[in-house]
Amino acid sequence: MSIKFLAEDDRPREKFLLKGKNSLSDSELLAIIMGSGSRDETAVELARKILASVDNNWHQLSLLTIKDLMKFKGVGEVKAISIATALEIGKRRASQEIPEKPTISSSKDAYNILKLHLSDLRTEEFWAIFLNQSNKVIHIAQLTQGGINQSIVDIRILFKIALDHFSTGIIISHNHPSGNLKPSEEDLNITQKVKEAGNVMNIQLLDHLIITQNTYTSFADEGLL
Known part of the structure; x- marks a missing residue:
């Protein structure tokens, strides 16, 4: 009308x-x-x-x-x-001043943000940080909550959120309540799927962190991307 x-x-x-x-x-x-x-x-x-x-x-x-x-x-x-x-x-x-968005320049920067959400949990959760072209954080979201030892992410939801926030980069993360920092086969598979989907949509997967109570593993640092 x-x-x-x-x-x-x-x-x-x-x-x-x-x-x-x-x-x-x-x-x-x-x-x-x-x-x-x-x-x-x-x-x-x-x-x-x-x-x-x-x-x-x-x-x-x-x-x-x-x-x-x-x-x-x-x-x-x-x-x-x-x-x-x-x-x-x-x-x-x-x-009020416009709050400064944190910039991520290393896996440590991402860990310092995500450990607040993931380090002390007894079940697995999957989170993502969404960034702009300057690697500034524009959104942080919990994607899933899992059981004792697994949390599966829906890649469609992940990239819908990325598109909604005009994100050009993503850092994904999940915790291992067991304290084991070694990526599982499932961790490697989901990382590859997210990376491939991001390549199609021109949204880069920058890292995948596995977080335990006191430390983390970075797929980017370990050459697993």
Whole structure:
């Protein structure tokens, strides 16, 4: 359905879905926050009026109290609180630094991340680290939980997650609760399958770690990739 055929109250949300958040005007963003307008005005019209009262300045809008916002016809306590809450979230976000993504340059770096999840377990689990082209970590995920001595991974799920996060590199890992660092035949087979699938999808398997309580084996370091 074309946007022009939608009711005006529905347009900002539909526009968000069709064209993305950057396509929305300030009044459309505020209209989505409020959810609805008044009996006489659509949400967009009410939003325009509210923003015009503060010279279309978000900072000035954030200075209005709940009572100030409720002076506008169609803005009750719930809408006023929704507006104030959204502005407070924006304020807190602006005050926070973007966290630095860790970079993996060796098997030790990967181990230091994964040991927090795998070193003390009594059953096997399979985890993966997903990286971008700069080898920065963009996502970490648990793929499976197994029994006492095995945890089988579904390669389709592994690469779906990689695609969802636009990953160009993967490090896979599982633990051996027995403390044995030697790869099993199954470990070698799954490593080869992941590597081959990654070659097809242009997503490189960078390493496979076997983790025990106090140490690890790296397939890359051992020349097993």
